[in-house]
Amino acid sequence: MFELAPPELLWLVAIAFIAGLVDAAVGGGGLVQLPGLFTVLPQHTPAMLFGTNKFSSMFGTAAAAFRYARNVRFPWRPVLFAAATAFVFSFAGATAVSLLPKDAVRPLVLVLLVAMLGYTLWKKDFGALHRPREIGRKELATALAIGAVIGFYDGFFGPGTGSFLIFLFVRFFGLDFLRASAASKVVNLATNVAAISFFVPTGNILWLFAIPMATANIVGSVVGTRLALRGGTPFIRKLFVGLVVVLIARMGWDTFAG
Numbered sequence: 001m002f003e004l005a006p007p008e009l010l011w012l013v014a015i016a017f018i019a020g021l022v023d024a025a026v027g028g029g030g031l032v033q034l035p036g037l038f039t040v041l042p043q044h045t046p047a048m049l050f051g052t053n054k055f056s057s058m059f060g061t062a063a064a065a066f067r068y069a070r071n072v073r074f075p076w077r078p079v080l081f082a083a084a085t086a087f088v089f090s091f092a093g094a095t096a097v098s099l100l101p102k103d104a105v106r107p108l109v110l111v112l113l114v115a116m117l118g119y120t121l122w123k124k125d126f127g128a129l130h131r132p133r134e135i136g137r138k139e140l141a142t143a144l145a146i147g148a149v150i151g152f153y154d155g156f157f158g159p160g161t162g163s164f165l166i167f168l169f170v171r172f173f174g175l176d177f178l179r180a181s182a183a184s185k186v187v188n189l190a191t192n193v194a195a196i197s198f199f200v201p202t203g204n205i206l207w208l209f210a211i212p213m214a215t216a217n218i219v220g221s222v223v224g225t226r227l228a229l230r231g232g233t234p235f236i237r238k239l240f241v242g243l244v245v246v247l248i249a250r251m252g253w254d255t256f257a258g
Helices: 005-026 029-040 046-071 076-095 106-122 137-156 161-173 177-199 207-257
Strands: none
Touching: 005 029, 005 046, 005 161, 005 177, 005 207, 029 046, 029 207, 046 177, 046 207, 076 137, 076 177, 106 161, 106 207, 137 161, 137 177, 161 177, 161 207, 177 207
16 A cells, blocks of 8 residues: 555645645535545545545635635624534534435435526626625524535535535625635535544544645645635636536536436
């Protein structure tokens, strides 16, 4: 195994860097990193690969959340409310994996992604303007519901979590794409920490790969955050639409070809 480690590490570090860059800007790093792990390390169990992926992405997400928090102002109360329920329900989703077949979820996710893309393209100014709503009880209740649903989804299934969060923060709180992307990182960090609290005690992390990948993910995250801050909302909107199209293609292939 150790004879194969250097070339495997090289590939995985490169993959983790790209995943961190993409995820910092608009989410979707798991679309790059998780398939990379399954391709490079096919001899390991899915639980080991999922754990390694979550460990690496957690650090990149934390770095992105920190940089966004320093440079972008967004309403913290609903974001923290969503993060709290996301943490709890992400853990619940992880434990529910064995109870419900994931194949039953794919068609629903595909429909939601198509609807989300159609709405974004139809509403030309969707996410283009920052029109934050006043935060009251209704908005906080909405934040709790968003955290619960997205947290459970991320713990159970995962693909597109960042995109769903960005869309929901724009739709229900009037944020632009830049601020919605920043807010989504805080919630995503909570779901990653919840997952890690499950994977670490059960020994499902390949530390030889996870630590270098985490470092590369952080570096990629710093680059991605910098690009997003420079490009602003128009840049993130384009990336968001592109990522959702990729997600639809992947879900469509998994649903109909699989």
